Amino acid sequence: MxxxxxxxxxxxxxxxxxxxxxxxxxxxxxxxxxxxxxxxxxxxxxxxxxxxxxxxxxxxxxxxxxxxxxxxxxxxxxxxxxxxxxxxxxxxxxxxxxxxxxxxxxxxxxxxxxxxxxxxxxxxxxxxxxxxxxxxxxxxxxxxxxxxxxxxxEVFLHSRKQVKTLADLKGLKLRTAGAWLEMAKDLGAAPVTTAGGDVFPMLERGAIDATEWGTLWENVSPGFYKVAKHLSYPGVHQPCxxxxxxxxxxxxxxxxxxxxxxxxxxxxxxxxxxxxxxxxEDAKAFDFYKKQGVIMTELDDEVQFATRKIGLDWANKTARESKSKYFARVHKSQTEFDAAWRDADDWRKVKVKRS
Missing domain, CATH: 3.40.190.170 (Bacterial extracellular solute-binding protein, family 7)
Structure with a gap:
């Protein structure tokens, strides 16, 4: 094509x-x-x-x-x-x-x-x-x-066991990257990082319990679902x-x-x-995983709220304390932009009643 x-x-x-x-x-x-x-x-x-x-x-x-x-x-x-x-x-x-x-x-x-x-x-x-x-x-x-x-x-996790609650995250050995390495510890997880090519074999042999990587569609090609039959969403750790x-x-x-x-x-x-x-492609991938026998789990609200709070608290604290020349400046720009869009869903999206 x-x-x-x-x-x-x-x-x-x-x-x-x-x-x-x-x-x-x-x-x-x-x-x-x-x-x-x-x-x-x-x-x-x-x-x-x-x-x-x-x-x-x-x-x-x-x-x-x-x-x-x-x-x-x-x-x-x-x-x-x-x-x-x-x-x-x-x-x-x-x-x-x-x-x-x-x-x-x-x-x-x-x-x-x-x-x-x-x-x-x-x-x-x-x-x-x-x-x-x-x-x-x-x-x-x-x-x-x-x-x-x-x-x-992103997908929150592909995992070898179900992850739905805060209790499920305690001690979970997960592969991740970036600032989420530190934030995930606040949820009780045990994060590690590695390059993308190493993730599948580590998951397959049980060196890690779970991984995050990309979106629903992006994660089809690495084949995580073949060795980890549980998928947790949404990716509140990485909204974009x-x-x-x-x-x-x-x-x-x-x-x-x-x-x-x-x-x-x-x-x-x-x-x-x-x-x-x-x-x-993500919309198609959601159905693909179901057909492959993957157990699709929506995270409890408490996990989603706790994760976002950890992220926002981290950013606010870092903006106050960071010695970086740019962190506070970029954070201020994003915070002001977010405030301008705070009620955007109210005037941009029409509510739909599902049958």
Whole structure:
């Protein structure tokens, strides 16, 4: 099936893409390597590879980007370092992996107190979030950064036993990443982290009791459901997950402005495409799991409320105490945006009575 190409960036963006395409044959050529954190699956297919394909198409063939699986060019959890050191011109990663280095990354990557995906997209592109992310990564890691790929809410857990209540989480050995590593301890769990390619074998042999990774659809390809017959939802620990394109600064500085703008627009295009694709596929995946004999469990309200409270308390406390130059600034921006949208569901959504 051919992939459809949607330019969802408005008339100005579409016009710029057309103008850039018309100049494609006159511009420089690029042969880039892209480091990623993924062994495969949707993050690779509709994220990293989709970006490479659209860059080649919209540049008239001037951009050739070869994508490498996690670990192929460097540590799968340290893609920005690989790019900064010049082992790859660009990379695809989740900024939240760097939360231990600077907790600000959790705000950009999503955490237990985050917006949903729609609000996060609005904040990133219309309320200055992407600009803050660019400034932050420039100063903290010496790379050019922008959003690339957006998840809806993740699965809370694929587990070897049912997880529904706070009591079920006590002592649970779960694989996770980012700030949730610390927050999960407040619920009594025993979290560990590892690269994506190691999760299935650890779950299969019982080295961990449970894992979180991606959304319903994204988790089909890793096959967690084959060795863990329980699935808990919703992913209140990760209501959204924006991913990231990082580009080497020296490479970026040598690019003409039109080519820089093309990279930005294509990254935005793929971000919206991934969000809409995942939304559709998640609905199908819910029924798929049921047919595979997976026991689908909605978390008790007390778990959902407790998890979100932990996230919000953590963010508020960190904003007061963090020595990071950016945490309080980003947190303030997100908090003000959230307040403006607080009653949005009342005037944007129509209540439907289910038959």
């Amino acid at each position: 051919k992939r459809r190409l949607f330019v969802g960036t408005g008339l100005a963006g579409a016009g710029l893409l057309s103008a850039t395409a018309a100049q494609a044959q006159a511009g420089p050529t690029y042969n880039w390597k892209m480091a990623t954190g993924w062994a495969g699956g949707p993050l690779m297919d509709i994220g990293a590879k989709a970006f490479a394909e659209r860059m080649e198409f919209l540049s008239g063939g001037r951009f050739k980007i070869q994508t490498f699986p996690g670990g192929g060019l460097g540590n799968a959890l340290k893609v920005p370092e690989t790019v900064k050191n010049g082992l790859a011109e660009c990379g695809h990663t989740w900024i939240g992996y760097d939360w231990g280095k600077d907790t600000t990354t959790a705000l950009f990557g999503g955490y237990a107190g985050s917006f949903d995906a729609e609000r996060m997209l609005h904040w990133l592109y219309e309320a200055g979030g992407a600009d803050l992310q660019r400034q932050f990564r420039d100063e903290s890691d010496g790379v050019i950064s922008m959003p690339l790929f957006m998840r809806t809410a 997950a924006p991913f990231e394109l990082v580009v080497n600064k020296d490479v970026w500085a040598k690019m003409p402005p039109n080519d820089q703008k093309l990279v930005e627009l294509v990254a935005k295009l793929v971000t919206f495409e991934s969000w809409t694709r995942i939304g559709v």
